[in-house]
Amino acid sequence: MPSRRTLLAVGALTASAALILAGCSGSGESADPGKTFDPDEKVTIDFAFWGNDDRASRYNDLIAAFNEEYPNITVNPSFSDYPSFWEKRQTEAAGGNLPDVFQFSDSYLRQYAQSNNLLDLDTVSDYIDTTTFEDSLLGTGALDGVQYSLPTGYSLWANFVNDDLLAAAGIEAPEGGTSAEDFDDWMASVTEATGGKPYGGTDYTQRIQNFELVLRAKGENLYTDDGELGFTEDELSDFWHSGDAIRDGVVIPQQSLEELSPKSGFGAGATASEMSWSNFLGGYLADSGASSISMIAPPIAKKGAKDLYRQAGLQVAISANTEHPEAAALFLDFVVNSAEAGEIFGTTLGYPASSSKLAGTTLEGVDKQVADYIDAQADRIGDAPPVPVAGYGSLEQKFWDLGKELGLGTLSVDDAVSQFFSEADTVLG
Template sequence: MALVAAGLVSVLVAGCSSPGEASADDPTTDGGPVALDFAWWGDTSRAERYEEAVALFEKENPNVDVRTRFAGWGDYWTARNTEAAGNSLPDVMQMDVAYLTEYATNGQIAALDDYLGAEIATDGLPESLLPAAQIDGETYAIPTSTNTLATIVNTDLLATLGVEPPASDATWDEYDEFLTDVATAGRSTTPVVYGSVDYTQILWLFQIWLGQQGKTLFEDDGLGFEKADLAQWWERAASLHENAVLLPPDRQTQLEGADALGVGETAADISWDNFLVRFSEGTDEGDLNLVPLPTDDPDERGLFLKPSLMLALSANSEHPAEAAALIDFLTNSPEVGEIFGMSRGVPASSAALAGFEPTGLDLQILEYEESLTPYLTNSPPPPVAGFGTLETAFVRISQDLSYGSMSVDQAVDEWFAEAESVLVQ
């Protein structure tokens, strides 16, 4: 993903931003207004939206100047880890649930409870969402938006191939049969069309699958499942790779970050529902639609709303009240809701959601999440410290599996060894 477009190169300031990040010029603070640092991960499209939102905040709060910076996912967390070691995190930072426990328990971000109801309004946020931002009863971040996993299908491409989309109550075996039908019909097309990418590489999806089995990913600071469960999950992909149903891993590498669904080389993908917009931008043709995830029991879907983005306050901020006000504005402002639409996910705040009238793909995302309301469980609490490391290992090991470089049992043993190492720290 291109991090800095040509038009943004001029804002790079040596010595001002962390490696890999784009940053605005530093305002002078001596005797002047309050200066806040605000950092997020994302592309230039997200940057343009945040800059517009920040400009509105500064207009309403003329005593505050907000210095902004952004980076791609990997560079973003490299920079934050470096700053955390030096107690120099930005006043406000975009936070992911995978890293919340680590930053909170290490005292690097501040508990926000003293600001709730005053500087930060939470009455418009779903009660089921807040536990995902709480540790030991204290709130360490504010969810700005939600998303959940969905099956995204290219209905136009499926019609061309003569394959029906999966049913809303499809079982996992039926879903695999659907992918097989797609790949069979797609072998004679140009380009060749596969069923999907390897969905067993998604740790969050494995967590949902476990929920469908009445199990959990973590339990009492340990794992809530056994090796046999992970083996059963990863074995699903083995026959699909053998029969050329899933996009070959070497072809996925050749796409160099492009979405296979977006370029028409797969007809389906299981991904976050707000990615519907991104996938749609990757192709000039093809109507993309959201379908519920497979489940072997329609009453046990294992689904929950995940905070797609959260905002946290540095424990070392010299201006915590102003920083809390910025968090509130970026979360609850109807104007900010209009600026972002569904690009951050469905706005968590009812006030932000009221700021615009969803249409097209945005409306489809909203209606999809609303349709799942009867099946949703409360958002799980933040994952254990080190979740990011375990997620990276999960993807890496499952990719090795897709190349056939190890057996399922070897892969399971390797991931469990990684988990044991992380969880005992």
């Protein structure tokens, strides 16, 4: 029996042919009006993503499944770590030669859409099913009414703990949702007990998401609806200064992290904890080789605050300059919608955002653990923040880079704050 995607493709081909026979232009029916799509034509498309070896292995399996249905479409995958991924995309975007399909982030939505680097997915709507998404999730990839990308899933910010390392050291796991000070004390106790093998954790003040939680606990956000910074220099200074004590022998030294890259300290088994998005669980298990990793709530700045939110930032987009928009759309649809994607990825790309992908996901083991964590935080989940401003991705990376310099001791907090606000002035105009 033909699959839904095959029926979509064949239906689109028939519709396009009918338009041509009727002498119509076909405008709006495909990315190249008047050009029919031959589903049997042999084409090659490039696909780029950020991630680790575990994610690469899963994508290889997904591409193999895609090729069982579309043997004529060759997909060339490539991946790198997150910073390198966006450095390369920036260069490609400037030259108008982005990959046909690529993992995307809502952090860059305004920047890439407003510079006409992303394909309007409505132009290939015959090949992509968007009825499987809730409107709120569709909105994470839309700007000014135009759908530019689709989410693979959604995640919550979480604190990961390596149970194996703690058991070996005879140390109890920390309690979730405590104050940052209490969690700092726990990390210090781990480092002291183990002599830094492993360290208690990493310097979480490097990540803008942890600063965001502090702001949201006060009813603020990183950015306003008008595209301005939502915080002051003093607030950022206080946050970075809050990491002074843990950077002094409590968390893993930044130089050690540089040597472990592209693995994180937690992924390399060099730290007992690390904060990141909930969909990282599968990758952390694969990188660290741990038999058990717990997910607990991150520190909270104000009890009862609704500082967490469903983050559907991991998206998939198509280059506006792709020479094979229909083939690219079929692959994008397979990544975000297919039952095969649900089976292969589970929750490692986020809790499935589409109903059809979720239908293929067996929520057991790691995937059930992620789902249970999300359910457990229901009372702490608030409204999503404003749509990321143009240049948010660059500012997120700048925040991380400055945090690393603080860890290396090559920059003072005052200078880091000054540099961040200077960068924000430039990026936000």
